[in-house]
Amino acid sequence: MTTAARPGGRPRGRPRGFDRGAALARAMEVFWALGYEGATMGELTTAMGINSPSLYAAFGSKEELFREAVALYDATEGTAVTRALSEEPTARAAVATVLRETARACTEPGRPTGCMIVVAALNCSQANSPARDFLSGWRREGDEALTRRLEQGVRDGDVPAGTDTAAASAFLGAVLHGMSIRARDGATRAELERTAETTLTAWDVLYGAERP
Structure with missing residues (x-):
């Protein structure tokens, strides 16, 4: 999924100061605690401190976010x-x-x-x-x-x-x-x-x- 750019080039929906790595680490803990199906989009976005458009813009989908979270788990x-x-x-x-x-x-x-x-x-x-x-x-x-x-x-x-x-x-x-x-x-x-x-x-x- 892509997002339209605002003037100045910042994608719409992504909050100022968005830290992708920190958000991914928080998503990892949600998936780890609740499982893939148990982790709702609301719980993920709340833990990550972003909204749904930002999640999709940064990670593509819930499944892709999960795959990245698993890789982060393995690497840490x-x-x-x-x-x-x-x-x-x-x-x-x-x-x-x-x-x-x-x-x-x-x-x-x-x-x-x-x-x-x-x-x-x-x-x-x-x-x-x-x-x-x-x-x-x-x-x-x-x-x-x-x-x-x-x-x-x-x-x-x-x-x-x-x-x-x-x-x-x-x-x-x-x-x-x-x-x-x-x-x-x-x-x-x-x-x-x-x-x-x-x-x-x-x-x-x-x-x-x-x-x-």
């Missing part, structure tokens, strides 16, 4: 997990950090609970299925990144040869996604940390504890 809230997969010296250490970081991030005080990429579009009407499919794609990419890290562990020798890395990644993904759902249902950080440690115990049984 998701950095600890990304670093763990790339920087931890072993696959088990990476998995441990991802699990523990998920327990922390999903229950951070003053923030919506759960992982936005998991909880923001689980249930959508057919009309909003593109938003649901969009997040499903993000989750698949997360599973694939985890699989690649486990495959690196096989090459490095800290994951047993012959390990079905795709199955291991699917198992860990199910745990991580479940932690987000439990956080949304009110689970505490301590409860999620127990889930994380139990999962690491299962890892040690399946793939062997890390050697000193």
Whole structure:
């Protein structure tokens, strides 16, 4: 959608001093807290401090705003997990950090609970299925990144040869996604940390504890 320009070139509808980045961050929190369908245009524009014409002029549509909000979430809230997969010296250490970081991030005080990429579009009407499919794609990419890290562990020798890395990644993904759902249902950080440690115990049984 385009807007006509006022004299001086400023688009009609966009308030003076409009900060696109700040508005996007506020929209991210609305989508994170309420989900794609639950976040009404009124709630979004109120949180962003702009009107509907300004939202459409800056972001194109609610769906495009959602896509940008998810990308912002990944670039900010998701950095600890990304670093763990790339920087931890072993696959088990990476998995441990991802699990523990998920327990922390999903229950951070003053923030919506759960992982936005998991909880923001689980249930959508057919009309909003593109938003649901969009997040499903993000989750698949997360599973694939985890699989690649486990495959690196096989090459490095800290994951047993012959390990079905795709199955291991699917198992860990199910745990991580479940932690987000439990956080949304009110689970505490301590409860999620127990889930994380139990999962690491299962890892040690399946793939062997890390050697000193």
